[in-house]
Amino acid sequence: MERYRADGFDEFVAARWSALLHVARLLTGGDRQRAEDLVQEALVKLWFAWPRVAEQAPEAYVRQVLVRMAARSARRRWWGERPVGELPDRAGPGDVSAAVAERSRLEAALALLPPRQRAAVVLRYCEDLPEGQVAQALGCPVGTARSHASRGVARLRQLLSDSVRPVG
Amino acid sequence: MDDFERELTRLMHDGRRHAPFEPGQRARLYEGIRVRRRSRVLWRAGGSALAVAGLGIGLALLPGTGTRSLPADRPPLPATSPTPPPLSPVPTSPAASTSLPATGMPGTTAPGHAAPPTFPPSGTPDASPSATHTPSSPPVSTRPPDTPPATQEATQEATQEVSPSMTAGGG
Numbered sequence: 001m002e003r004y005r006a007d008g009f010d011e012f013v014a015a016r017w018s019a020l021l022h023v024a025r026l027l028t029g030g031d032r033q034r035a036e037d038l039v040q041e042a043l044v045k046l047w048f049a050w051p052r053v054a055e056q057a058p059e060a061y062v063r064q065v066l067v068r069m070a071a072r073s074a075r076r077r078w079w080g081e082r083p084v085g086e087l088p089d090r091a092g093p094g095d096v097s098a099a100v101a102e103r104s105r106l107e108a109a110l111a112l113l114p115p116r117q118r119a120a121v122v123l124r125y126c127e128d129l130p131e132g133q134v135a136q137a138l139g140c141p142v143g144t145a146r147s148h149a150s151r152g153v154a155r156l157r158q159l160l161s162d163s164v165r166p167v168g
Numbered sequence: 169m170d171d172f173e174r175e176l177t178r179l180m181h182d183g184r185r186h187a188p189f190e191p192g193q194r195a196r197l198y199e200g201i202r203v204r205r206r207s208r209v210l211w212r213a214g215g216s217a218l219a220v221a222g223l224g225i226g227l228a229l230l231p232g233t234g235t236r237s238l239p240a241d242r243p244p245l246p247a248t249s250p251t252p253p254p255l256s257p258v259p260t261s262p263a264a265s266t267s268l269p270a271t272g273m274p275g276t277t278a279p280g281h282a283a284p285p286t287f288p289p290s291g292t293p294d295a296s297p298s299a300t301h302t303p304s305s306p307p308v309s310t311r312p313p314d315t316p317p318a319t320q321e322a323t324q325e326a327t328q329e330v331s332p333s334m335t336a337g338g339g
Contacts, residue, residue: 017188
């Protein structure tokens with residue numbers, strides 16, 4: 001039974017690892033190590049729930065666990081600032097690392113949002129989930145999820161107004 | 169969806185990179201599963217032990233469990249009762265056997281029973297004369313009033329001799 005469960009579980013994890021890690025990274029505001037910890041913990045929970053959710057929607061289960069754990073860890077501890085030895089270089093115009101800098105700026109702006117608003121924005125615009133599924137993942141009514149998403153987008157619009165411009 | 173939201177969607181999708189599930193991450197994942205399973209087993213064992221201990225303590229502290237007394241289990245009553253058993257027919261002295269009806273109060277007690285509530289304590293020698301010879305006391309005794317004083321003294325002495333034996337026998 002354990003082997004049967006591990007086989008299906010391994011296939012799922014191997015197929016969805018990259019996407020889950022990307023969502024977790026956005027949920028944590030760009031912290032790769034913390035995102036990997038979150039994915040690991042969510043997959044451990046999924047392993048114990050695998051017989052129940054394997055035939056239904058394991059990715060929705062992991063997504064819900066990820067959102068709740070990200071919100072809980074954000075309340076538990078301050079993760080946003082870490083001391084470094086050297087300041088990172090800023091990307092200039094036309095730099096080949098402009099895309100990386102743009103993503104870093106998006107992650108930094110996401111880190112400034114409250115956890116619920118951040119989760120609503122990520123699930124809505126990164127996972128392309130409808131409002132009903134966003135509300136289910138957040139564990140709140142649809143209207144509340146819509147409010148979180150709209151407030152988060154408004155805050156991001158304010159933060160990224162000078163960087164997110166269509167390239168002409 | 170306006171331009172900003174479309175650009176936001178593009179930014180979020182562009183940042184997605186393929187990250188393979190490496191063997192080190194797999195080993196770490198299964199190590200986490202083992203640790204979680206062990207902790208769950210320990211929690212369950214601890215919870216069961218606590219439940220059993222709580223149940224045992226609760227059963228032990230229930231009132232009357234194990235020490236419930238039935239009427240048949242009660243020990244016999246002690247011999248110290250207000251009505252001591254009747255005296256043995258063998259008299260200890262002739263004076264005591266003859267003076268008991270005189271010092272007792274046959275009018276207030278049933279035959280064969282002494283009267284401790286109205287009988288003066290035998291350990292107080294000065295109390296019995298005052299109680300028996302008080303002029304204002306009601307005439308509860310049927311003793312004839314013309315008893316000579318010598319007989320009364322002999323009666324009191326006999327009472328003092330008999331009373332300890334009665335209390336000893338009664339107690």
